[in-house]
Amino acid sequence: MASKPTATRASSRTKVAAAAAAKAPAPTRTTRTRAASKAPSTASDATDPGPAKKTTARKPLEKRDNVDVPAPSKSKSKAPSSKSLKQVLQPDAEREPITAYLRIRPQLGEESSSSPYLVPISDTAVKMTDPHDTQNTRPQFRASVASPSSIYTFSHVFPPNTTQQDFFTKTTLPLVKDLLYGQSGLLFTYGVTNSGKTYTVQGGEEKATAGILPRTLDIIFNSIEGLHGEGKYRPVRLYGVEPADAADSNIPQLAPEPDLAEVFKSLDEDTNTDFDADPTTVPVDRNHEYTVWLSYAEVYNEKPAPRAGNSKALLLSRKALTLRPSPPSDNPDAEVNGKYIAGLRQFRIHSASQAKALVKLGQLHRRVFGTLANRESSRSHGMVIIKVVRGHRGDRNDPSALQVSRLTLVDLAGSERTKHTQTTGERLKEAGSINKSLMVLGQCMEVLRSNQRKLAMSLAHEGSGSAGRMDTRDVKRTLAVVPFRHSKLTECLIDYFVGDGRVVMIVNINPYDTGYDENSHVMKFASLAKEIFVTPVAAPLQKAPPVPFMPGKLKGHKFKEPGPLTLKDPEIVPKTGYRRKVTISMGGNEKGKQVNQAILEVLEEDEPHDEGDDDDGDDEPANPLIDALFDEIENLRLQLFEAEMRSAIIEAETREEVMHEMEERMRLMEQKYSRRLMSEMERNEMKTDAKIDMLHQAGLFGSPMKVRTGVGYDSSEDEEEDVEMSLIDYGPEEDEDSDDDMNITAGARSRSASPLTRKERLLSEKQSGKQPASTPKRIVEKREFVPDPAPLPSDTEDAELTEMEEEEENDEEDEDDDEDEDENEMVEDQDDDDDDYDEEEEEEEDDWVPPPPASAKKAAISKASSSARSVSASTPSTTKPKKVSKLANGIDSLSLKSARTQKSPTPAPKKKIRKSALSDSEDEEDVEPEDTPVAPKKKRQLAKKPIMTVDGVEAVTWEAEKLNAMGKKTIRRLGN
Numbered sequence: 001m002a003s004k005p006t007a008t009r010a011s012s013r014t015k016v017a018a019a020a021a022a023k024a025p026a027p028t029r030t031t032r033t034r035a036a037s038k039a040p041s042t043a044s045d046a047t048d049p050g051p052a053k054k055t056t057a058r059k060p061l062e063k064r065d066n067v068d069v070p071a072p073s074k075s076k077s078k079a080p081s082s083k084s085l086k087q088v089l090q091p092d093a094e095r096e097p098i099t100a101y102l103r104i105r106p107q108l109g110e111e112s113s114s115s116p117y118l119v120p121i122s123d124t125a126v127k128m129t130d131p132h133d134t135q136n137t138r139p140q141f142r143a144s145v146a147s148p149s150s151i152y153t154f155s156h157v158f159p160p161n162t163t164q165q166d167f168f169t170k171t172t173l174p175l176v177k178d179l180l181y182g183q184s185g186l187l188f189t190y191g192v193t194n195s196g197k198t199y200t201v202q203g204g205e206e207k208a209t210a211g212i213l214p215r216t217l218d219i220i221f222n223s224i225e226g227l228h229g230e231g232k233y234r235p236v237r238l239y240g241v242e243p244a245d246a247a248d249s250n251i252p253q254l255a256p257e258p259d260l261a262e263v264f265k266s267l268d269e270d271t272n273t274d275f276d277a278d279p280t281t282v283p284v285d286r287n288h289e290y291t292v293w294l295s296y297a298e299v300y301n302e303k304p305a306p307r308a309g310n311s312k313a314l315l316l317s318r319k320a321l322t323l324r325p326s327p328p329s330d331n332p333d334a335e336v337n338g339k340y341i342a343g344l345r346q347f348r349i350h351s352a353s354q355a356k357a358l359v360k361l362g363q364l365h366r367r368v369f370g371t372l373a374n375r376e377s378s379r380s381h382g383m384v385i386i387k388v389v390r391g392h393r394g395d396r397n398d399p400s401a402l403q404v405s406r407l408t409l410v411d412l413a414g415s416e417r418t419k420h421t422q423t424t425g426e427r428l429k430e431a432g433s434i435n436k437s438l439m440v441l442g443q444c445m446e447v448l449r450s451n452q453r454k455l456a457m458s459l460a461h462e463g464s465g466s467a468g469r470m471d472t473r474d475v476k477r478t479l480a481v482v483p484f485r486h487s488k489l490t491e492c493l494i495d496y497f498v499g500d501g502r503v504v505m506i507v508n509i510n511p512y513d514t515g516y517d518e519n520s521h522v523m524k525f526a527s528l529a530k531e532i533f534v535t536p537v538a539a540p541l542q543k544a545p546p547v548p549f550m551p552g553k554l555k556g557h558k559f560k561e562p563g564p565l566t567l568k569d570p571e572i573v574p575k576t577g578y579r580r581k582v583t584i585s586m587g588g589n590e591k592g593k594q595v596n597q598a599i600l601e602v603l604e605e606d607e608p609h610d611e612g613d614d615d616d617g618d619d620e621p622a623n624p625l626i627d628a629l630f631d632e633i634e635n636l637r638l639q640l641f642e643a644e645m646r647s648a649i650i651e652a653e654t655r656e657e658v659m660h661e662m663e664e665r666m667r668l669m670e671q672k673y674s675r676r677l678m679s680e681m682e683r684n685e686m687k688t689d690a691k692i693d694m695l696h697q698a699g700l701f702g703s704p705m706k707v708r709t710g711v712g713y714d715s716s717e718d719e720e721e722d723v724e725m726s727l728i729d730y731g732p733e734e735d736e737d738s739d740d741d742m743n744i745t746a747g748a749r750s751r752s753a754s755p756l757t758r759k760e761r762l763l764s765e766k767q768s769g770k771q772p773a774s775t776p777k778r779i780v781e782k783r784e785f786v787p788d789p790a791p792l793p794s795d796t797e798d799a800e801l802t803e804m805e806e807e808e809e810n811d812e813e814d815e816d817d818d819e820d821e822d823e824n825e826m827v828e829d830q831d832d833d834d835d836d837y838d839e840e841e842e843e844e845e846d847d848w849v850p851p852p853p854a855s856a857k858k859a860a861i862s863k864a865s866s867s868a869r870s871v872s873a874s875t876p877s878t879t880k881p882k883k884v885s886k887l888a889n890g891i892d893s894l895s896l897k898s899a900r901t902q903k904s905p906t907p908a909p910k911k912k913i914r915k916s917a918l919s920d921s922e923d924e925e926d927v928e929p930e931d932t933p934v935a936p937k938k939k940r941q942l943a944k945k946p947i948m949t950v951d952g953v954e955a956v957t958w959e960a961e962k963l964n965a966m967g968k969k970t971i972r973r974l975g976n
């Protein structure tokens with residue numbers, strides 16, 4: 001019988017070691033250290049394809065300084081090779097990144113937004129789009145500082161319809177298995193308020209909605225059924241064990257006070273923990289026995305509120321606890337020792353329901369303090385620590401055969417750091433204070449990541465400097481200090497981040513929540529966490545010598561025997577502290593249930609000052625200056641954040657204001673331009689009508705004149721047209737003023753009044769026996785360049801003059817071309833006169849030298865005529881202006897003549913002159929209305945003749961020249 005336990009012991013040890021090796025995926029810390037020290041050569045060897053090459057590659061390394069021994073070129077070239085950062089940062093057998101899961105909360109009906117701004121695009125990725133940026137506005141026009149659309153990847157994305165069971169199986173069950181196999185783990189939920197963190201951890205009220213915590217407890221107890229240990233040892237600190245006492249197994253006496261007892265009774269009634277139990281079982285090593293210990297802690301960073309006294313209220317105290325470093329003796333292989341919460345009560349749990357009741361108590365406390373802070377949601381970080389002490393059944397009294405593994409489940413407070421961005425001052429400070437631990441957690445992750453990268457690169461690179469690869473110790477000296485100490489939360493979890501187990505992060509998101517920016521922040525935090533590598537190792541086996549069971553004493557230290565939970569424990573309730581009043585109520589959720597209320601006075605005490613020996617083994621320097629500097633940095637960060645948010649809000653508001661103003665201006669401009677365009681179009685239309693009308697009247701466009709002058713001519717039609725012309729509105733006063741105002745340019749004048757209007761005015765003036773008040777400026781200006789205005793010729797004289805001119809033209813060959821061109825120009829000018837006439841054209845008209853009509857014409861002209869042309873060209877000023885003057889005078893005379901006829905609103909008197917000049921035999925009587933008294937004059941048949949075009953004139957001129965060259969003087973008949 002005596003040998004049996006020994007054999008069992010030996011086998012158990014082997015089994016423990018084997019189990020640790022087989023079940024724990026990573027080696028122990030010692031192994032890891034060895035592996036790390038080997039890593040550089042492994043990295044070097046990794047470049048060699050086979051064993052033979054390894055040998056050749058080693059030689060130059062051994063004789064590195066011996067330049068006389070050349071290394072094989074192949075291996076030499078490979079020696080300094082290095083892995084890329086990406087390769088180095090790949091997960092391997094020893095380490096793995098923090099696992100990040102995303103859980104999307106379903107829409108609950110209270111959300112105003114109908115469509116979520118985050119949608120899963122695969123099992124591992126989600127797309128997040130700013131709901132306020134439907135137009136994909138450019139970043140500078142956006143009020144939000146977060147990017148408008150981003151894709152985030154996770155280890156797995158759980159859509160809204162995921163059941164609690166599925167979620168637990170994929171995310172937490174592996175950690176529960178680890179716990180039972182002797183490996184620690186951490187799971188924390190992260191997200192803004194109302195995103196479902198508490199629902200994920202604790203669960204809902206309905207069946208099958210139990211969260212990961214009750215399920216974890218269920219599975220642990222399902223799995224160790226029949227394997228419960230005697231509980232001779234209890235876990236202490238992080239990894240240590242010590243002899244337990246009977247009090248550890250006592251169910252906590254919840255509340256001796258009657259009112260509070262009522263409350264807790266109803267709590268007990270509510271806590272029917274078994275109705276939603278998870279039946280899953282994990283196969284465990286049945287050679288071991290297990291004891292489960294549970295503690296509930298809260299990280300509560302708020303500052304105390306002013307004292308509020310009420311003598312009748314019950315007193316509920318809560319004492320701030322200190323964190324103490326885990327002694328290296330508990331885990332000699334550890335490079336960095338974590339910290340434990342000193343004084344945290346822990347209870348040995350025998351069943352899942354007992355554990356759940358205790359958790360409920362912890363949550364009640366949390367709720368009480370949450371209510372105390374006047375907040376609806378959890379404002380503290382709730383932490384449930386489950387410890388499993390595993391020992392071989394064959395060696396129950398040997399503490400060196402014990403292994404303590406931990407699973408820490410953290411329900412973080414809402415990360416609504418920017419929730420109150422619209423407010424500043426106190427509320428922002430408050431938010432900053434509440435989330436200080438989250439901020440520090442982020443900072444720790446950032447520093448950890450950068451340190452890990454640095455270290456990985458130093459291991460991957462070889463041959464930097466003469467001494468070969470850089471010493472890891474040198475690199476470690478350059479690494480930044482991870483600010484774990486700046487928050488209680490990170491201080492509690494330090495051991496997980498430096499390599500004490502698997503870390504799982506659950507990101508909760510409510511895609512209907514209005515806080516897009518806050519959720520973007522959460523996503524960024526998750527992507528940062530994913531890049532941090534942790535080293536899941538098995539919990540150390542205890543090598544502490546067995547201590548005889550002495551209640552109240554352990555290893556020479558005074559040990560306080562733990563008693564039942566009493567709210568008035570003088571050790572717990574401090575003499576000084578902060579008192580606050582709070583009312584808690586239980587029940588009343590369902591119909592008919594009585595609401596239990598209790599008024600509690602809560603006494604809070606600050607963290608006691610560490611005693612001198614508390615920091616034993618704390619490797620971080622406790623320099624007050626450094627602490628003060630860190631505090632200052634924190635303060636400045638907060639100020640910076642506040643200032644950034646303020647300026648972001650101002651910027652967004654300004655942008656919006658400017659945008660609205662711009663929009664308004666553009667709208668006004670658009671209206672103005674469209675009005676202007678319309679009026680321009682109307683004007684153009686009327687102008688065109690006027691032109692057409694003038695062309696009609698000039699007989700160049702159809703023959704309305706003929707119709708008018710014919711038998712069926714209706715005077716009312718004429719009147720209509722006159723009315724139509726008078727509708728051309730260039731400003732009512734313009735016409736009036738323009739007659740008097742000689743400063744108005746010819747162009748403006750030409751636009752301001754139609755010839756019809758002018759003609760009518762002239763007629764009326766003539767009829768009233770009055771001299772025209774003024775002549776139109778254009779005509780006046782025409783006259784301006786006439787050096788010697790001649791008296792107005794009569795029609796006959798005019799005709800004769802024209803004929804004479806023509807004769808002269810025919811006679812004077814040199815001038816002939818010029819004259820004809822001049823005439824053509826004049827005729828063309830007449831057409832465009834009303835619209836485009838200006839001084840420039842006038843100048844052109846005067847100075848214009850016409851090109852020769854045709855090459856054939858030149859050939860036909862004799863040398864004699866060429867010399868005559870040159871002579872006449874030398875003295876053009878004597879004749880040319882005179883002719884122009886006659887034409888101008890002719891225009892006026894024709895105007896007067898038209899005024900006499902009253903029925904011929906001819907707008908182009910010059911044209912008539914030119915026509916008469918070109919076709920001598922045309923009878924002008926046909927143009928005149930029948931009833932118009934016409935003075936006896938030379939008969940012309942202008943209207944009967946086809947109107948001669950410019951080409952016609954040229955042709956005629958050409959013929960005339962030809963004949964002239966042939967010696968014939970009479971050209972009058974040529975026109976016929």
Ligand SMILES: Nc1ncnc2c1ncn2[C@@H]1O[C@H](COP(=O)(O)OP(=O)(O)OP(=O)(O)O)[C@@H](O)[C@H]1O
Nearest residue numbers: 105106192193194195196197198199377378413414
């Ligand atoms: N997956 C889910 N299915 C159904 N209801 C859910 C789910 N997740 C959350 N809820 C509900 O949404 C509400 C808010 O969830 P919960 O209280 O867990 O948010 P929280 O993130 O813990 O908030 P706080 O940080 O303020 O404590 C609760 O009513 C909860 O029941």
